[in-house]
Amino acid sequence: MIRLDRVTKVFDTPSGPITAVDDVSLEIERGQICVLLGPSGCGKTTTMKMINRLVQPTSGEIWVDGRDTSKVDPVELRRSIGYVIQQIGLFPNKTIGDNICVVPDLLGWDRRKSRQRAAELLEMVAMDPAVFMNRYPNELSGGQQQRVGVIRALAADPPVMLMDEPFGAIDPINREAIQDEFLRMQAALKKTIIFVSHDLDEAVKMADRIAIFRAGRLEQFATPDRLLANPSSPFVESFLGTDRALKRLRILRVRDVMQTDAVLLSVEDSLAQGRELMAASGLPAMVVVDAQGRPRGIVSESAVANGGGSVREHCVAVNAAVAIEDDLRAAVSTMFAHNLSVVPCVDGDGTVRGVLTFQAISRHLAIPEART
């Protein structure tokens, strides 16, 4: 969908030429979010701006949607690519409706059709069109302005979007909300997105692919999980930070890490049976389920150590289950909060589909070199 082929940009400055982007090649598949990540001055923004020709490449080719961009009129090219900047850049002289319709108006769409589209987009980000269509940007909160900035880029339904630190100027709480909202929209819209960021957490959360830049060069281009698990150079490793194993918690899903073959205890089992099964499993505790397969509680090793009766009498009811679609970060948080080393993983119906243990998590997070 987007292909950069040996792209280089050299700026001529009074103090001599500066190579901002050095021989970068990348390919982004349709429907994916690619985050360009790196410290400031690393060439990530310049790389992005070359895609819609706000910056002309010194050499190399850029293809968007099967077209060589150097052969397309830059104005026409830009109208076909959504563009969001950090400062949002809503036009203060225009109403929200007119701001959203900037590109449709440039393309000469029918006014009724474009305003209808603007209303739909506002609804998509939970802003009431009746309230907001005729407001001006300075009458909106920062978060609302940012949402309008994003849907403005979507107005003419471009297949490709360029986003230059679009959520950089928002407070952390709102940023999380807007990121989640954007990911929900993206799941339905399937745009191909180039997203510039200097925030690793944001990149890990948003990206299908991350491209790490350093001094104009592409250091590594990989999925977030691969990047965190296998940084290709000491620079990337130090950029990712010492807690990169923990950052992977965000990307990994409970479904991928849980043990699906773990033996579950039934409330009807006798304590002796439980003792036996637990010894065989090697787990410090076991999940107890009812006849429908729903989690009923947990029995610990010490609870079954001696005595008789049924599992039911010794099981501790725990209302902590993690959804198999959750990320590991949420799951680990739940486990810490309830002081559990074993937690049941449930699907949408509440049926236990597996068991998550700290042991399994740490085995999964261990970086390959350290794996034995």
Next chain:
Amino acid sequence: MTSGAQQASRAVVGGAPLLAVWLWKRRGVAIPLAVIAIAAWLLSPRIFEEILIYQEDIIYLTRQHLELVAWAGGLAILTGIPAGVVLSRAVFRRVSELILQTFNLGATIPTLAVMALSMVVLGIGTVPAVFGLWLATLLPIVRNTYTGLKGIPAHLLEAARGMGMTPGQILWRVELPNALFAIIAGIRTALTICVGSAPLAFLIGAGGLGELIFTGIALNDLPMMLAGAIPTALLAVATDFFVSKLQFYLVPRGINPLRQAG
């Protein structure tokens, strides 16, 4: 009273509270004017009757005065805004400040001297007067247009370019609308200066209310002088009032500091 006059008087009465509020906002100008009027009245209680002797002259000369202002102001707007736009373009980046400084220097020359010089070159009559007034009026318009356009945040221009606007579309849809408040502010200053300087046009044979003022001074005839001075002052105030209304209604709410809600 004719029905037309009745309507006019009703309009005046209807506009009176509005005018009163506005005068209060501009008490810095309104109070001195009132003081002068009271002083004149104290000096000679029958002064207003004496002034009204010149009623016909006042009407005729006011129209002439307004024509001069309309020509000079109109030409200044038509030339000043494009000049400001041109100077604000990136191509002129290096020279624009220099040119504006030259303009500034030009503006320090007293309008009277400009009139005299323009008479030397263009002779006497309306044309040299309009030329002189145009020159005196131009600077605030050019300066404000330039400053207004230069003050537009770079990210707005980047957003406009990145969404596929041509340079012409950026100028008309983004730059000029966002600079409009400053541009109209310049026009407001310029026209007020123009109305106030127009009496000088009489000195180079273009008529206007200056005729009553200067003749009044020459003849030491206070009522005659006031018959020119008071309408000139009122015209200046009315012009300012009119353009401020224009500014209020023409500039979109989103960028109009006069219309910010709450």
